[in-house]
Amino acid sequence: MQFPVRVLLALFVIGAFAAIGVWGLVAVLRAERLTEAQRMIGAGGIVLVMALLTITDTSASAGRGPMFRASQTSGSVRGRSASSG
Secondary structure, three states: OOOOHHHHHHHHHHHHHHHHHHHHHHHHHHOOOOOHHHHHHHHHHHHHHHHHHHHHHHHHHHOOOOOOOHHHOOOOEOOEOOOOO
16 A cells, blocks of 8 residues: 555654653653652643644644634635635
């Protein structure tokens, strides 16, 4: 199977995010000097950061995130083309 370079790059980035997240969770949960509450706070923080990075990454790279507006599109607006006035 041959995939475009951008697909392979996207899979690599997703895998890197996942690996860093898992590594951080394992490190926090195995820490011996932390109490159980501190471990849970650390794990929650890592999950939150990973979720925020994922949301930011998909909306920024695709250009179609939750802040995307119709005024940012090129071409037709309400059935008319931009050049027809």
